[in-house]
Amino acid sequence: MYRSHFAVFALCLLTALGSNSGCRKKPADTNGTTPSGSGESEATLVKLNTALAATENLEADQAVQLWQQLGQQLPEDPSIELNRALASVLRVDDLTAIATDSVKTKDEQRAARSKLPTAIDVARSAIQAYGIVSGDEVTKLWLSTRIDAHEAALLGTTIGKSLRKELLQRINQAIAGPLGKDPHAVILGGPLTELLDKMSDPVDGLPKDILGPAAETLQRLSDANPDNLFIAMQALRLAIDGRKKTAATLVDRTWDLATAVEPTLRAYTKPIGIEPKELADRIKQSITDGDWAKADQSYVLWSNVLNPLEIVRADRRRANPHPLDRLNFDVVRRLSSEITNKSPIGASTEPLKFASSAVDVGGTVTAVLSIDFDLDMDLDLAILTVDQQLKLVENAAGKWSNYASLSLKNQPLGLIAADLFMVDSSDTDRIKQSQSAASQESSSSARHNTFQGLVLYGEGGVQIVRIDARAQTEADQRLAYLDDETGLESVAATTAVITGDLEGDGDLDLIVGTRDEGIRVFVNRGNRTFFEAPVKSSTVAKDDPVADFAIGDLDRDIDLDVVAIHQSGLVSQLENLLHLQFRHRELKQVPALPVAENDTALTINIEDVDSNVGWDIIATSSKQSQVAFANSSDIGVWTVDRVETSKGFPVAPAIADFDGDSYLEMVGGKVATRLGPWGIAEVNEATSVPNGLTAAGDFNGDGKVDLATAGDNLQLQLNQSADKPGFVKVRFKGIADNAAASGRVNHYAIGSVLELRSGPYYRSRIVTQPETYFGLDGLARIDNIRVIMPNGLTQTLREPKINSVIEEEQTLKGSCPYLYSWDGEKMAFQTDCLWAAPLGLQVAAGVVQKDRPWEYLKLDGRSIAPTKDGHYDLRLTEELWEVAYVDHIELIAVDRPADMQVWTNEKVGPPTVAEPRVYAFRESELFSLQNATDTNGDNVTEKLSKSDEVYVKGFDRRLRQGLCPPHWIDLDFGDRAAKELQKAAEDRRVCVVLRGWILPTDTSLNIQIDQNPELPSIEFPSVWVPQEVDSEDWKQVIPFMGFPGGKTKTIVVDVTEHLLRDDPRVRIRTSAQIYWDSASLAIASQDADIKQQVLPLNNAMVTFHGFSARSKADETRPESYDYGNASVKPKWPPLRGAVSNFGDCTDRLSQWDDQMVVISGGDEIRMQFEAPANGPPEGYQRDFILHCVGWDKDADLNTLTGQSIGPLPIRDMRSYPPTFDSAAEFDAIADRHDASRRRRQSFRAFWQRGDLPTDAFLPTKESR
Structure with missing residues (x-):
């Protein structure tokens, strides 16, 4: 009985997603879901799994055959038709590559050529079928262009030239029309630039009748996507070739975007004795002077400088995605949801029940944070009160009492916990748990043993408070401001703060959302002092403050990225470009939320809601909540293929697995919703949780996640929901004794990924606090939990015990062949x-x-x-x-x-x-x-x-x-x-x-x-x-x-x-x-x-x-x-x-x-x-x-x-x-x-x- 949830998500362990709003459209004569029987649905999911695996492994023949069979089982399903079209295009890609590869033998080339006509016909038929059921003209044109370009390359010079000209005209017309306003139309930029490269003469360049319209098209595309450096560079190239004065504005755009990686640029141009800005200025001056030959010469240098950079590579991938980037997961979620709904315990609408009790803390609580501040394995609380007090509230086996307090210099908006020292720091200011204070059990080397500090933020900027919970410490010394300067003194009014190891050096940096200065990044020296790294913001206004942050490796390229929700409801990304280089940009794939004035329910989280090994974004406001389902098909790729919405919350909700069924729930005041492959399901009966800021954690150690709520007094909400057998809580410790070249992981492993597996069953979460909870829904055993640390190192915990707290210490690593x-x-x-x-x-x-x-x-x-x-x-x-x-x-x-x-x-x-x-x-x-x-x-x-x-x-x-x-x-x-x-x-x-x-x-x-x-x-x-x-x-x-x-x-x-x-x-x-x-x-x-x-x-x-x-x-x-x-x-x-x-x-x-x-x-x-x-x-x-x-x-x-x-x-x-x-x-x-x-x-x-x-x-x- 208790395996049904895991069985469902195991069948969801499929391949990459695509980005397409058209896939959500259902055809008129079908519900677009599944065969009627649950068993038949599960068999269909297994076939889907096989088809997607074959597609990702580039086993094109098998993939096309399977998608054709699935199309017969689920006719006119947009998700299946898209994947069939993608697999068919990949087969044409593969055959064309063999036919034109000089490394291949003549026999191999001839065999590929003989298969191409049929493969092209099949691909065109699949693309057409997808266009009919989805109405998605952008993807249809993108795929058709890819096939037509292959065909042009295989035909004679005269026919190929004519086909390319027709193809270019179609793209120009599409981008000039309503299709060009579609935010997904940026993917036409890649095929367009590749086509122009093929049509350009090595000496004379593009013919004038082609150059003019193409330059206008690229200018439109760049204006519609002003944060894409690759498109801006391509548009600048044609504007210079066409001698257009508008080229000057494109120079400014390319420089503005390139400043995000100016240190790397400077190192690249240093040997030729020129600063990057000087090179950009030369182009602009030449355009102003009408010296087009000099402008072209300087552009070639500028292009050679920029093209090798990661920022251009990333933007090129956005403009010219690989077909695997667009694989669609929508049908899998729908089938999974149907099976879950037919399950005896699936898609439960049972209410989440909590038993409330008050804890007297002597005042109105404005913010609450769960933290094991004394490292005794019982979750305690840190709170802010309305009278400018910071308090630690101790949980001693269920008995709560005030442990320490500190009068604050101003009234903070909120607080977070963090160990801001380098993991192996021997700094005398770093306070560790004394051995005498630790229980015998806590002598384990895997036990966390350094006290976190508190970061307070609000109108008064950012302050750091240290915690000393050693048994011998006097009560008035348990909380204290840092005496020394931290480098944060210049930070003014602050609306949100989060920590993460942005540079992979083993300490936690600070990402600060300010009221008037946008996002600021402060790099930790490993000793609680900071210096600021520049942040380039291209499409996000500084006067739109951040309301909440989330951190994680969104695009699976190992470095940590930050996502934010702003007071306007807009969602943005602080993109990590490595070497302390960052780009702040609007995350267009995630729609902005409707918000109320001074909305207090704005939150954002990164979770794998549907367990497809791709991070999804959960965002809430008082008017709406939404899940952007996404997937990563390759390094540096993150693509949304569906957005589900539901009602909003009266206050910022807590997110956790409250009923132990392995899926997440959101609870904010009396509103609760369940998250899963189905999207967002509302819980019919209101909860008993009062409207107030909440903190989640297992406060009584019974294996269920409870809540603590701020308000007139501190309220504990102990979870009384129906038991779902099985849980595991993971505490992972970064160590201070790694072997050669092992890098560093912060003491509490913040930013790491935990992946739980049992057979085909999979769940994953990002470590955001010392203890990470997994509900198991009756799963009898766990095969392993894999840890992927913020610096890319991995470690596997074999067969961890169920219903336990797992403490694990990072192991060693060597170096060199x-x-x-x-x-x-x-x-x-x-x-x-x-x-x-x-x-x-x-x-x-x-x-x-x-x-x-x-x-x-x-x-x-x-x-x-x-x-x-x-x-x-x-x-x-x-x-x-x-x-x-x-x-x-x-x-x-x-x-x-x-x-x-x-x-x-x-x-x-x-x-x-x-x-x-x-x-x-x-x-x-x-x-x-x-x-x-x-x-x-x-x-x-x-x-x-x-x-x-x-x-x-x-x-x-x-x-x-x-x-x-x-x-x-x-x-x-x-x-x-x-x-x-x-x-x-x-x-x-x-x-x-x-x-x-x-x-x-x-x-x-x-x-x-x-x-x-x-x-x-x-x-x-x-x-x-x-x-x-x-x-x-x-x-x-x-x-x-x-x-x-x-x-x-x-x-x-x-x-x-x-x-x-x-x-x-x-x-x-x-x-x-x-x-x-x-x-x-x-x-x-x-x-x-x-x-x-x-x-x-x-x-x-x-x-x-x-x-x-x-x-x-x-x-x-x-x-x-x-x-x-x-x-x-x-x-x-x-x-x-x-x-x-x-x-x-x-x-x-x-x-x-x-x-x-x-x-x-x-x-x-x-x-x-x-x-x-x-x-x-x-x-x-x-x-x-x-x-x-x-x-x-x-x-x-x-x-x-x-x-x-x-x-x-x-x-x-x-x-x-x-x-x-x-x-x-x-x-x-x-x-x-x-x-x-x-x-x-x-x-x-x-x-x-x-x-x-x-x-x-x-x-x-x-x-x-």
């Missing part, structure tokens, strides 16, 4: 690679770390054995959220005398300290430690005497991951070494041999450290020696000696010119998070009796490996990986662009020639090197050196171009990413890789619906 080798029994983990060649890694804002693409890694011969067929089998895997670009790999066998050790220069550093070199030391030339001490003076001689993975941790605390207070090891090699040094010849080299590993910062942490003036820069390892013999004073002799890259490696530091011959002591000092395993001194001759031979690379293949199981012995040791125990499920969000095809890649790795292999999450390169015919000479042993040339790019949100696989690096690049002066060189390399990179990561394989099988990769022609 991994190298495995066959050791005679298994593929064994060797080390990580490409550590010295990070791409786009910012060490401070706008400062990019230099890369060194080559490395020589020593591999222990004991861990590499030949296979039965005489090969050495090595595997390079990419298992993390990053991209590896491998240009050349070489394996060198090194035969050495048995009493000799060889090492390479495995340092991270510039070539001056890490030049390629093989060091060879006989055992008689190595001197062990006589004594070693750490920073505290503790003896660590035993730990450093041998390489045994017993590490010295020289620091006792961290300032941030990768950044510690300065620490050191003092190494004394004793009398024996001193005597050898004194008699050593001049030509003998003296080196310190160090073995260790580093836990580094990452780009986001570097940015965070750079933002915080209280944090020092990292001091990388340096070498110090005594000022004089026997002195305890030290002097620095090598400022930067390099450091071991990643997992445990050995580095050799030449100290020949620096070590005191009579006092062989050395201090190694750093503030990096380095763990040392061993240290020794080598006094060696220059010559070494070693034999090297390069082993032929016989075969190399790109294949899929997956993600190896990880293990970690203790906190001082690096992780290791079990190759034989790997998961094949996608672990990381997909990246834009294409990676190398599966198959042979031997030639691409044979030399360093800008012909590279590109791999990402789960890929591997399998390499077979030919083993020498003979073993090492007698008395010798064999080791190996891996010479690798390549780069690695982390997908960290602060890595430059980190969310894209392109651009490909090049050998002679001066900087990365490319700037204006180098873009052509990078493009040329990308073009050379076009045929070898036809594989992209599947969006749907990661953002999966239910347990549907989805290909992990999809073919593509996109390469950049």
Whole structure:
């Protein structure tokens, strides 16, 4: 009985939505819903599921066949007819691509051409059928244009030219007429510009009879869509070609829109010595002067500057969507709703019942907030009272009492809770729960243990109040304003505030809605002080204040966006363009709500109402509530396909699953509604909740969501609704001890996504407070809950217990590609690679770390054995959220005398300290430690005497991951070494041999450290020696000696010119998070009796490996990986662009020639090197050196171009990413890789619906 709701939404786990108001229109002779029987309806939903999955996997033939069958079952259904048309168009796209692809064989091309006439006829028929049942002329024209353009490309030049001219005339007429006023008509801009590109002569451009009308059309389209930079640029191009003075206004428009990413623009144009504004002004001045040749020349520069930017890419996608962006979900919701209504407990109209009780707080309450301020697992309350008091009201097992109060400087409008410190901050002002105050149960490492603060806002601006709920704190010290300046002092009258980690650096930033200055963004330095980031608003008036905010990754591109509802009822989006760049724009897909004057019921929320793995927007006012059902079919895509409306609320409603049925309800005063795939269903009987601002939470711990209501006094509304068995409450904790390049997640994981799955059943929510509730409607078990954190990292909680509070702590993550080798029994983990060649890694804002693409890694011969067929089998895997670009790999066998050790220069550093070199030391030339001490003076001689993975941790605390207070090891090699040094010849080299590993910062942490003036820069390892013999004073002799890259490696530091011959002591000092395993001194001759031979690379293949199981012995040791125990499920969000095809890649790795292999999450390169015919000479042993040339790019949100696989690096690049002066060189390399990179990561394989099988990769022609 209790599975029916989940069964319904499981059948709703389908594919992408489209954006089309016409799909809501029902044909005259059908109800547009389902077959009569519930069982038949469910079977139809299963077929819909299969059809949509086939469409998204680009299995066009199967998809078209299924949609045709569904069209017969549900005749004249607009949703099905649209999807049938889209699938038919995709089939024509695919066949045309094959027919015109020079990489394909002639037979493949001919076969595709033979199928095209029928496919085109089927597509036109489907488009026509959709137009008839929907009345949607915009989509009909858009799809028809796509088919006609394909046909024109396939026909001869004369016929094709004529067809394109007719097609252009149709688009011009449509946009000039009533159709051009349709807000969806922007999608005609893409086909129009593509058509004009085809019609333009490379020398003469467009004919005059085409240029004039086309320029007018693009001008109209830009005027109707003034926030679209792509359309504005296209309109400007034709206006200049047509010598129209109106081009000047389009220059202004392009510059106005481009200022949202001005910092990125400035970096791009810096190498050519010109500011972006200067370039725009040149175009405008040339237009004013009538110098059209100069205007055209400057436009080309302007276009080349803007076109690579993410903002233009996003606007191009809005103007030219992929057919998958428009898949429609409407029929699925209707079928689901029908099944739910026929279910015994489906679409319940039972009232929501609450038992009211008053809590005496000594005054009228104006605002209320649920918060576990003392971290005892009982939800408490924070309230504002009419007499300017802030109070904490404690819930002690159901007994409520005043806990603390603070007299305020002014009367706030509202308050929110937030931990505004960096997740691993050791700031002394950050108050943590004392161990004595915590219960025994709360000693779990997964328990939240830092107190949130309160952010108050209103006419007096924004103030921060700290909470200290430790048991020993005096009552009058439990609440207090911050004494120090915060950077928020300039904020005037404020109407709304929300927090979120907008830059992915592990702390919560503030987004502030002001009364008179629009939206302002304040970036957190990690210590409760802020600086402001500019916000560009293109289509939203600053005098229309925000009433409410919601935050989430709306378009599934990982960075957090903010949506807002304004006092006018308008809905807007603060679009995150990364690197502290934001664009505030009207969200046209969501209609504005009707509002009353000074409407107090304005709210906005982001939820997945219909469980289709796409975020929906719920908005309310006193006059209306609405749900904008939407979906994401790809990275950066968010499309609304239906809007459902209902009556409004007397006050701002709370939204939660109040009856435990897995669907959400809204309760505001006596009005309650239910949300689901059906839309909004009104609850017939009024609730007993009084009209007042409310806060939701399970206050009595019975697994049902209650309410607290503001008013003449504080009112508790305990939920008495009928029980629906099963719930789970999730508390997720960002940790303070991540491994390398793991990024940061704020302590309470705000902004993360929680996905609950059981078989095909799916629910998801965005974490907006410490505890997130899921009602389970009788579900017997949960398979897993997946967490997608704000920085893109994922973690899965396996089989969590039902009817419980789940506390989970973020786990660790490694970095860089991994190298495995066959050791005679298994593929064994060797080390990580490409550590010295990070791409786009910012060490401070706008400062990019230099890369060194080559490395020589020593591999222990004991861990590499030949296979039965005489090969050495090595595997390079990419298992993390990053991209590896491998240009050349070489394996060198090194035969050495048995009493000799060889090492390479495995340092991270510039070539001056890490030049390629093989060091060879006989055992008689190595001197062990006589004594070693750490920073505290503790003896660590035993730990450093041998390489045994017993590490010295020289620091006792961290300032941030990768950044510690300065620490050191003092190494004394004793009398024996001193005597050898004194008699050593001049030509003998003296080196310190160090073995260790580093836990580094990452780009986001570097940015965070750079933002915080209280944090020092990292001091990388340096070498110090005594000022004089026997002195305890030290002097620095090598400022930067390099450091071991990643997992445990050995580095050799030449100290020949620096070590005191009579006092062989050395201090190694750093503030990096380095763990040392061993240290020794080598006094060696220059010559070494070693034999090297390069082993032929016989075969190399790109294949899929997956993600190896990880293990970690203790906190001082690096992780290791079990190759034989790997998961094949996608672990990381997909990246834009294409990676190398599966198959042979031997030639691409044979030399360093800008012909590279590109791999990402789960890929591997399998390499077979030919083993020498003979073993090492007698008395010798064999080791190996891996010479690798390549780069690695982390997908960290602060890595430059980190969310894209392109651009490909090049050998002679001066900087990365490319700037204006180098873009052509990078493009040329990308073009050379076009045929070898036809594989992209599947969006749907990661953002999966239910347990549907989805290909992990999809073919593509996109390469950049």
